[in-house]
Amino acid sequence: MYTYIPLIMLLAFAMLIKAGKRPYGLGAALLGLAVLPSVLTTVTEVTGRETAPVAWGFGTYSLVYAVGGALLFALPAGAVSRRRPLYLLLPLTMAGALWYNTRIHYVMPNAHLFVAAMSVCVLLLISRIRVPEKRRPLLLKLADAALGAYMVHVLFLEELVTPLVSPDLSGPVAGALLAGLVAVVMALSFATSLLWGKLNLRKLLG
Template sequence: MPRTAPLTTALPAEPAGQGRPGRERRYDIDLLRVVCTAAVVLVHAAAEFIDAGHRTSGILGDSAGRFAVPAFFAMAGWAALAGSPVRGDAQLLTRLGRILRPMAVWTALYLAWQYLFGPPLDGGAKEAVRALFGSVEAAFHLWYLYAYVPLLLLLGVAVLVLKQRATPRWSTLLLVAVAVAPVLSEDVRTVTGLPLPAWEWSVSLSSLGYAVAGAALLAAGRRGPRPLWLAGAALALTALVVYQFTVRHPAAYGSVAVAALTFAVLGAAAGVRVPERARALLGRLSDASFGTYLVHLLFVMVLVRPVAEMVPHGVAAPLALAVTATAAAALSFAASLLWGRLGLRRWLG
């Protein structure tokens, strides 16, 4: 898997479990969202250590956080199908706008950062055009949103059709456009000779499977004793570490080892009781998770990367990874909380 497709993401969502008036907030979903957001930062920090030659530390860190992306697909499915299903065409389009607006802003910010501080852009201004078709290297972590948006669109239209709401005309037209765009862009490239980038606004079958199966697991709450789920997660993590050292790194999100770890984590987290004194802070962190995901790559580049390049091999490397990943996650959450208080979440996530 290329460097442009490691991890991401925490993602935008309405407050857990508040799709309908009077429904109790799912603080276990909030907790899972915050944990997965921190795991995203860990995976990208681990990638910096691998690039710097610390393969063992990097693979261990990557394995520990690799469940996060499939878990976010599961939470997206739960929100779309059970937690907060859309009630009309306009609401679905509004939700998509809450993702696309910050996505566009941060793509521009990362392109500007790359232009000012990074190595020369491959193609210069053409990178901005490529961002309309798929993720660009300057903001490679945003690749997830190119799958997340079509997933929400597909599930939202399905919910409206199955619940026999008013015909979702605009959402359906948008879904059809996204569906035919890959072949259309290839045909336009063939006929005109224009160097159009590959179309990457798409969702894989494995991602759809995580969304639907994960939704079923999260909607049901806890199933079985939590110690068994935790034991299963430990076994799955061990298997994933062995797999990544001996078979393939990074492991595909659709691999058996990643799937086993993901569903074990979901089972362990579903229905967990969060103490009342921690709920207010947890809710704020959960609401800030999308912004944290969007900004964290900056802190990984300015904080984790230099440390990874200078730390010696041996026991210092995993310790440096743990410390810098924690610091990058904390700073990212703090930044997101700050612009949330300033009323900028609409634009910055």
């Protein structure tokens, strides 16, 4: 969220400027986020008191992912006529990510090549899926709840994964447990987010 919100603000600011608007408030908020780290550093240097670290902001890879993803979604139908290589590349990138996370370093950086390649494969594969008209309302409702589900899923991970996962588990048991936990955490997260919206609490938080 510390990356997502400033990034959306910046892209919105750029679009408003392009449209001839003058979003002074949004610009001031972005300027505040930009100078906040140096302000807190100066306060620490002057007063000698430690200040809280600032996590708000994004790296180059975040901006590239956002703009690049929008570009891929905007490709005209038929621009990617051959999908077979994508079906082959996607599991390879997933295997590479699993290998890196378990053998090299956990958690894998979002800017890693495996993540970038996997993201491109997924976006190109799903961007041309035709959703039946009768299923679109449900899909839109789940899409609206996705951000809230993302925000609360960590709570369920802490409560469910920590007591159940152990390095002593066998491969088959670990695989089955992983599949089950993914399903349960997703169901609980989306249910919580949908309930939050049903109670009209999104104006309060999300």
